[in-house]
Amino acid sequence: MTQRPLPEPGSPELKVLSTRAHHILYAYLFMRRDDPPTMREIRAHLQETLGEAPSQTDRRVRDLRDHFTIPAKRISGEYRYVLEGWTTSRTNGSRKSISGAVRAQVLSPQRCAMCGRTPLDHQVTMVVDHKLPRHWGGSDEIGNLQPLCEECNSGKKAYFANYEQFDEAIRQAAGHPEPHGRIGELMKAFAGDWVPAELIEIVASIRQYQEDWRKRTRELRLLGWVLETEKRKEAETGRIRVRYRVTSWEPWPQGSIAAEVRRRDPSNNRAPAPER
Numbered sequence: 001m002t003q004r005p006l007p008e009p010g011s012p013e014l015k016v017l018s019t020r021a022h023h024i025l026y027a028y029l030f031m032r033r034d035d036p037p038t039m040r041e042i043r044a045h046l047q048e049t050l051g052e053a054p055s056q057t058d059r060r061v062r063d064l065r066d067h068f069t070i071p072a073k074r075i076s077g078e079y080r081y082v083l084e085g086w087t088t089s090r091t092n093g094s095r096k097s098i099s100g101a102v103r104a105q106v107l108s109p110q111r112c113a114m115c116g117r118t119p120l121d122h123q124v125t126m127v128v129d130h131k132l133p134r135h136w137g138g139s140d141e142i143g144n145l146q147p148l149c150e151e152c153n154s155g156k157k158a159y160f161a162n163y164e165q166f167d168e169a170i171r172q173a174a175g176h177p178e179p180h181g182r183i184g185e186l187m188k189a190f191a192g193d194w195v196p197a198e199l200i201e202i203v204a205s206i207r208q209y210q211e212d213w214r215k216r217t218r219e220l221r222l223l224g225w226v227l228e229t230e231k232r233k234e235a236e237t238g239r240i241r242v243r244y245r246v247t248s249w250e251p252w253p254q255g256s257i258a259a260e261v262r263r264r265d266p267s268n269n270r271a272p273a274p275e276r
């Protein structure tokens, strides 16, 4: 099967793109195919040419991915956006709809899962939210869906847009079979940078909800990891943001991570593990 070649910027095939910003973005990625840009560079380019806010840029990259394959690849230590080709299957795109029955079931509590407001008491509009966003590998399974008010939903999107450069790493971390592994791989991918608690919670919970994801995170210390926590108040919203980072980590034990954590946990009141 031969891939349809990428169109030159400005060619009629690109009428699928809806705005001038999308065309500028496409032209930029096209021009830099041999030297793919980082998200920082892409944002800077759109800011220079259009005066566009960075959060807008992230969304435009996602829009472009409805039509083109643009993986973020780690090249010499940085995530770079590579315009590779047309998207072969549109049904893999982010716009595939969830069935009406599932939508109704998710929305049935009629209460925002983040702020607790309701359409009846607070005139908010409810939407179906993917706990782990689609572009990080989140599924349309009911366990990955929750009711949010529009405001919380767009706040969450804007917040997570800051982590677009970690797309590939987040998808990989989410694939680890154990919660400790998913949390740890996520933190490793951030390589000493702060990881927001919300992101840890959803990546930890991708297979099933992990009520004690905070405990799982702290338990990495039992494996010899150096873990820091920080709490700060967000100036704009007054919301308390908690974030974590690891500055040093150990290889995973052979076999079950959870079993090794239990073995090393002093609160388990067992005979101390032999010195190694």
Ligand SMILES: [Zn+2]
Pocket: 112, 113, 114, 115, 116, 117, 148, 149, 150, 151, 152, 153
């Ligand atoms: Zn809300």
